[in-house]
Amino acid sequence: MSSNYQQLKTNAIEKWDNLLSSKPWVRVGGGVSGQAAGAEDIFDEIKKSDLIDQLDFNVSLVGSLGLMYLEPIVDITTPDGLRIFYSNVSSKSILQIIEKHLNSDTPIFDKSAFAYTGDSPAVKNINLPEFYSLDIMKLQKRLVTKNFGNIDPSDIDQYIANGGYEALDKAVNLNTPEEIVNQVKNSGLRGRGGAAFPTGVKWSFLAPAQSDSKYVLCNCEEGDPGAFNDKGILESDPNTLIEGLIINGYATNSTKGYVFIRHGHEHPINATKSAISQAYERGLLGKNILGSEFSFDMEVAFTGDSYVAGEETALMEAIEGKRSTPRFKPPFPAASGLWKKPTNINNVKTLSYVPSIITNGSDWFKNVGTESTSGTALVCLSGHINRPGLYEVEMGMTINDVIYKIGGGGLNNQKIKVLQAGGPLNGLLGKPAFETRIDFDEMTKAGASIGSGGIIVGNDKTDVVDLLRNLIAFNQFESCGKCFPCRLGNTHMLEILDRMCEKKAEPKDLKLIEKIGNSMKVGSLCGHGQLGYNPISSAMRYFKEDIDDCLDGNYELSGPYKDGKMLRPTRTRPD
Amino acid sequence: MFVNIVSYGLHYLKFLKKNKSKTTNNMSIRELIKEAISSQEQSTVTVLSSLLAIEDKLHYIPKEAIEETAEVCNVSINDVWSVASFYTNFRFTPPGEKILDICWGPSCHLLGSQAVMHSAIENLELKEEGESKDKKFTLRYNTCLGACAQGPCIAINHKVIGFQNPKKIKKIINELRGK
Numbered sequence: 240m241s242s243n244y245q246q247l248k249t250n251a252i253e254k255w256d257n258l259l260s261s262k263p264w265v266r267v268g269g270g271v272s273g274q275a276a277g278a279e280d281i282f283d284e285i286k287k288s289d290l291i292d293q294l295d296f297n298v299s300l301v302g303s304l305g306l307m308y309l310e311p312i313v314d315i316t317t318p319d320g321l322r323i324f325y326s327n328v329s330s331k332s333i334l335q336i337i338e339k340h341l342n343s344d345t346p347i348f349d350k351s352a353f354a355y356t357g358d359s360p361a362v363k364n365i366n367l368p369e370f371y372s373l374d375i376m377k378l379q380k381r382l383v384t385k386n387f388g389n390i391d392p393s394d395i396d397q398y399i400a401n402g403g404y405e406a407l408d409k410a411v412n413l414n415t416p417e418e419i420v421n422q423v424k425n426s427g428l429r430g431r432g433g434a435a436f437p438t439g440v441k442w443s444f445l446a447p448a449q450s451d452s453k454y455v456l457c458n459c460e461e462g463d464p465g466a467f468n469d470k471g472i473l474e475s476d477p478n479t480l481i482e483g484l485i486i487n488g489y490a491t492n493s494t495k496g497y498v499f500i501r502h503g504h505e506h507p508i509n510a511t512k513s514a515i516s517q518a519y520e521r522g523l524l525g526k527n528i529l530g531s532e533f534s535f536d537m538e539v540a541f542t543g544d545s546y547v548a549g550e551e552t553a554l555m556e557a558i559e560g561k562r563s564t565p566r567f568k569p570p571f572p573a574a575s576g577l578w579k580k581p582t583n584i585n586n587v588k589t590l591s592y593v594p595s596i597i598t599n600g601s602d603w604f605k606n607v608g609t610e611s612t613s614g615t616a617l618v619c620l621s622g623h624i625n626r627p628g629l630y631e632v633e634m635g636m637t638i639n640d641v642i643y644k645i646g647g648g649g650l651n652n653q654k655i656k657v658l659q660a661g662g663p664l665n666g667l668l669g670k671p672a673f674e675t676r677i678d679f680d681e682m683t684k685a686g687a688s689i690g691s692g693g694i695i696v697g698n699d700k701t702d703v704v705d706l707l708r709n710l711i712a713f714n715q716f717e718s719c720g721k722c723f724p725c726r727l728g729n730t731h732m733l734e735i736l737d738r739m740c741e742k743k744a745e746p747k748d749l750k751l752i753e754k755i756g757n758s759m760k761v762g763s764l765c766g767h768g769q770l771g772y773n774p775i776s777s778a779m780r781y782f783k784e785d786i787d788d789c790l791d792g793n794y795e796l797s798g799p800y801k802d803g804k805m806l807r808p809t810r811t812r813p814d
Numbered sequence: 815m816f817v818n819i820v821s822y823g824l825h826y827l828k829f830l831k832k833n834k835s836k837t838t839n840n841m842s843i844r845e846l847i848k849e850a851i852s853s854q855e856q857s858t859v860t861v862l863s864s865l866l867a868i869e870d871k872l873h874y875i876p877k878e879a880i881e882e883t884a885e886v887c888n889v890s891i892n893d894v895w896s897v898a899s900f901y902t903n904f905r906f907t908p909p910g911e912k913i914l915d916i917c918w919g920p921s922c923h924l925l926g927s928q929a930v931m932h933s934a935i936e937n938l939e940l941k942e943e944g945e946s947k948d949k950k951f952t953l954r955y956n957t958c959l960g961a962c963a964q965g966p967c968i969a970i971n972h973k974v975i976g977f978q979n980p981k982k983i984k985k986i987i988n989e990l991r992g993k
Contacts, residue, residue, distance in 0.1 A: 275961035275976030307963035464919025464958035497858075502866050503903065503972060504960060512855075538856045541866055543901025546957070560860020560887070562900040619962065621921040627963035659920055693962070695921050709923045713957060719900075799929040806931045807918055808902075808943060808955040 243530045244408040247399055247521055255400035260318050263296040263341055268312040268388050270303035270474045271506050272467065272629075276310040277330065284330040285337070294341045302475020304388030306375060307628035308647075309353065312388070315340050320357040324370060325349055375626065378645050380607065380615050380633040383591045387475040387629075392510045395517040398478040404523055406597035410486050411531040414597075419490035420446055423593065426601035427613035432458060432549075432586035433661070433690030433766070435612075435679040441583060444573035445491040448581035453493040456558070456577065456584045457484050459500045459507065460542060460549035463662030464713065465693030468617040469587040471629050473500070473507035476591075477514040481537065483590030485524065486597060488535045491583055496537040499554055501544065511539055546717035550765045551584045552576075553719065564721040565765035588617055588692075608634030612678045616689050622659075623650040623698040632677065639673045642696060653698035657782070660695075661688035663710040664770040666777025667703065686777040702797055703778055703785040705805075708736040710774045712807045718767060725768025728759040732775065739789035741803035746790045846871060847882045861887045861897050865904060873913075874905050910945050910952040912990055914938075915969040916983075918955045921962035926979065930966050931955065933980035937987045950991060 240248075258264060267273070267282045282300045285291070291298065296315075304312055309326035313333060316322040325336055328351060336349040354370035370376060381387075390397040398404070410419050424439025445453065457480060461469040472480055484496045498515075500508050515537055518524045526534045540558045542548040548563035555577045557563040576582025592614055596604045608614045612634045618641055621627045625647030632641060642648065642655060649655045658668040666686040668675075675685040682689050697706060715729035735752050738744040756772025763769050778786060788794055796803045850871040851864045864883045868875060875898055884891045898904045916931050934953060938946045943953045959967045964976025968983060970990070 271959070271974055272961045272963050272976075275959075275964035275967055275974040277975075279973075310964070462957065464917075465921045465962050467960050467962060470960055505972065538858065540856070540858060541863060543862065543866060544903040544957075545901050557862060558858070558860070560862040560864075560897065562897055621962035621965060622924045629963075663920065693921075695924065695962075697924050701924060706920060706924065709918070709920050713919070716902075716957070799926075799932055806928060806935070806942070806955065808957075 240405075241408055241412045241530050243522060244404065244412075247404070251396040251399035254396050258297065258397075259316065259320075263294070263318065264316045265296055265298040265337060266301045266314050266316070266388070266391075267298065268303050268310060268314075269300040269506070270471065271504070272307045273303050273310055273312075274506070276307075278311040280330045281311055281313065281328060281333050284333055288334055290334055290337055294337070296337075296341060299391040300393075301390065302387050302392050303471065303629065305384060305471070305629040305631070306626070308626040314388075316357070317341075317346070321346075321365075322356045322370075323348060323352050323367070324354045325351045326353045327351055375630075375645055378636075378640070379631050381631050382595055382607070382615050383472060383479065383588065383617065384475075384629070384631045386479070387471070390476065392475055392477055393513050395478055395514060395521065395523075398476070402598070403478055403594075404482055406594035407482050407485055407489075407523065408529050410597055411489055411528055411533050416446060416490045416492055419486060419597065422601045423490070423596060424601075426596045426604040428589065428592055428596065428604065429612060429679060430586055431588035431617075431690075431692075433688060438585065438589055441573070441585070442487065442491050444571070445493070445581055445583045448573060450581050452495065452578075452580050453491065454577045454580060454582045455484060455487045455491060455493045455496045456554065456582060457496065457498045457587055457590055458549060458551070458554055458584055459498060459587045460546075460554065461587075461691065462501065462546035462549055462717070463691040463693055465619060465621055465659065465695040466662060466691035467619050468629055468692045470500075470504055470507045471617075471619075472587050472591055473498075474510050477507070477510045478518070479591045479594060480587055481511070481514055481518055481524075483593035484537065484585075485528065485535055486593050487583065487585060487590060488537075489528075489533050493583070494535065496535065497540045497558055497577075498537065499540050499542065499548075499558065501548070502541040503544070508539060508541075515539065545719065546713075547719040547765065547767050550767065553765065554584065555582065562719070564719045565767075567764060609676065609678045611680050616677050617692045618677070618689075619693045620646045620696065621693070622696040623653055623655070623701070624648075624696040625650055634678050635676050637674055637676050638668070638694075641677065641694070642673070646696070649696065649698050653700075655696055656699045657697040657701050657703060657706065658687075658694055659697070659706065659710070659774075660693070661690040662693055663713045664766060664773055665690060666773050667706070667781060668777070669781025672781065686773070686780060700797070703782040704736065704739050704789050704794075705796060705798060707774055707778055708733070708740055708805060709807075711736055711771075712805065714767065714771050714774075716808060718771075722763040722765075722768050724759045724762030725771060728755045728768065729771055731755050732772075737803075737805075739786075739794065740796045740800070740805070742792050742794060744790050744792060744794075749786070749790060843872075843876055844878050844882065847876075847879045851882060851886050859887070861889060861894055862901070865894070865898055865901075869904060872908075874908050876906070911950050913952045913954065913969075913971055914987075915954050915956040915959060915972075916978075917957075917959045917965065917967045917969075919958040919962065921958075922965040922967055925965040927966040929980050930968065930978045930983050933983050934987065937984050948991075951987070 314324040339347040356370040428438040542557040552566035553563040572582040672685040720726045850867045
């Protein structure tokens with residue numbers, strides 16, 4: 240441990256211990272899902288009340304625990320070490336909850352309390368389950384999400400006190416770049432952005448490249464509807480990613496890193512920006528990081544609203560300030576990328592595993608997950624599901640276990656008919672596929688991908704064709720327009736799906752849609768066109784009957800439609 | 815003839831006044847734009863980053879912004895237009911006072927966002943996304959607001975609110991209109 244890091248850590252731990260032991264600490268689970276559930280109103284309500292002075296406690300807006308069905312979640316930690324979680328709190332009830340909890344010698348828990356952690360004499364009398372032995376926590380394996388909801392993302396010291404930046408110190412002061420690349424290679428870490436390329440191999444392409452400036456980029460475009468794990472990492476624990484990106488920079492001898500986020504997502508943007516500036520203040524970024532020879536800069540880059548900007552070469556175009564359309568490959572980014580310099584691009588999740596791999600060793604990581612895919616998967620459950628949220632599970636868990644054991648099954652005990660996994664460019668899954676294990680190769684065989692990690696659940700009343708139309712409408716709207724098979728193909732496919740929903744389809748439409756889909760596959764530069772037919776082809780596999788029903792022109796679409804027409808944006812903006 | 819000269823003179827004065835106010839308006843808009851471009855925090859300043867900074871400040875991209883960006887970034891006006899017209903978040907006329915985003919992504923779709931959208935356009939007296947007649951609202955359909963677990967979601971001036979239904983959104987619109 241270098242003396243620079245030693246000092247940072249000592250200070251951080253002192254601050255952390257003081258925070259926990261001096262006063263009660265109220266943590267409000269925020270993030271964008273917390274905001275949607277009303278957490279920020281609750282935080283404001285606490286901030287402006289007189290209770291803070293009366294009862295003398297600290298209050299922080301932390302990230303989301305991931306248990307979004309219980310949000311807004313507020314938890315209170317008292318100096319005796321006891322931490323009580325309250326669920327579905329409202330801005331009306333919060334002050335009363337805090338007052339009852341803190342304003343007497345023996346705390347009185349509100350009925351919304353659902354779990355506790357910590358060891359305190361009071362624990363014996365608590366009639367609540369232990370937080371980490373709740374099924375929903377026990378079934379998870381939290382590597383990347385371990386700090387979620389526990390630390391304040393706007394305070395880098397809380398991250399350092401919990402073991403943060405130890406891996407960076409170890410890397411830059413004890414290891415050569417080659418050793419780091421080898422460790423990542425041996426760990427079996429594969430890219431979490433969708434393509435599942437081995438991360439260490441990717442790094443080894445960039446490391447030997449000679450240039451005065453080399454870039455490492457982190458992709459947090461995450462335009463996939465139904466996925467919120469990348470943004471979740473940035474808003475709940477941005478330092479994990481920043482540490483991973485600095486290590487990536489060190490291992491590949493790069494000079495600068497960019498974190499690439501879609502403009503307008505204020506939570507992840509603000510958290511990342513403040514984490515970067517705090518890292519500069521503490522000598523974790525900039526010249527001679529932690530007393531070593533290594534210097535590295537980092538900043539946040541933005542894109543406007545464009546889904547294709549998440550493609551690696553389109554992303555570089557966007558950072559250069561142009562239209563985010565994909566480039567022709569080769570040359571590959573490791574040879575000529577951002578501003579024609581050697582470049583590496585990694586997903587947020589991929590980089591967030593790196594610090595724990597360096598700290599615990601590659602063998603440790605290799606033992607988590609399955610043989611072909613080490614590590615964990617971050618899944619976002621939404622739609623008709625009992626417990627929507629962001630969960631981290633070990634690779635190899637079956638989809639059934641994820642949706643029934645963790646997700647709690649269909650909303651209000653409805654039967655589950657369809658899953659949409661991995662974003663709108665990936666497939667729909669029917670019942671036979673629910674036995675699939677979550678693993679890159681097996682998911683691909685089943686016709687989907689874990690890629691973005693989103694799993695959208697549809698109940699037995701879900702109209703598959705209507706869902707398909709929604710997905711294709713998204714793909715059509717977001718096509719960048721560079722390759723005509725994608726631009727026109729998506730438009731034609733959408734027209735056919737519109738016909739199906741408007742009682743105008745004919746049996747020959749099925750052949751036509753297949754022909755279009757296959758042309759898109761071979762004729763497009765990037766995944767947007769190549770994979771654009773996936774939703775339909777997988778629906779043909781699992782829901783053939785539903786599609787056939789629509790082809791005779793008598794199909795009655797359920798839902799609030801007028802003549803089967805769907806409200807959706809068009810490429811022509813209102814002006 | 816004298817009358818003619820006087821009336822012409824008066825017209826000319828009016829014309830000057832009108833155009834003066836227009837130029838000062840233009841000046842102030844240009845100054846705002848220049849300020850937005852020059853006060854960007856990050857070191858990498860590009861066409862896109864400048865346009866985003868302008869949008870943050872003015873909530874739309876006026877013609878002057880295209881010109882200023884072209885000058886600062888040393889590219890042609892066409893280059894700037896190509897970027898500005900590509901990203902769907904840019905707009906070229908001022909939006910309404912409140913920007914109402916409704917998510918139509920698949921999660922929210924399954925949970926009933928179409929009904930929410932129908933209720934919104936009905937209550938705003940619109941046929942599709944756009945500005946309401948009283949210019950108080952701009953309605954946009956958004957592909958994903960990132961809070962899928964709390965769907966159907968809407969956002970008012972980028973603040974996300976979850977668990978919507980046709981009645982709730984009607985209430986929200988009426989409350990905002992009342993203020």
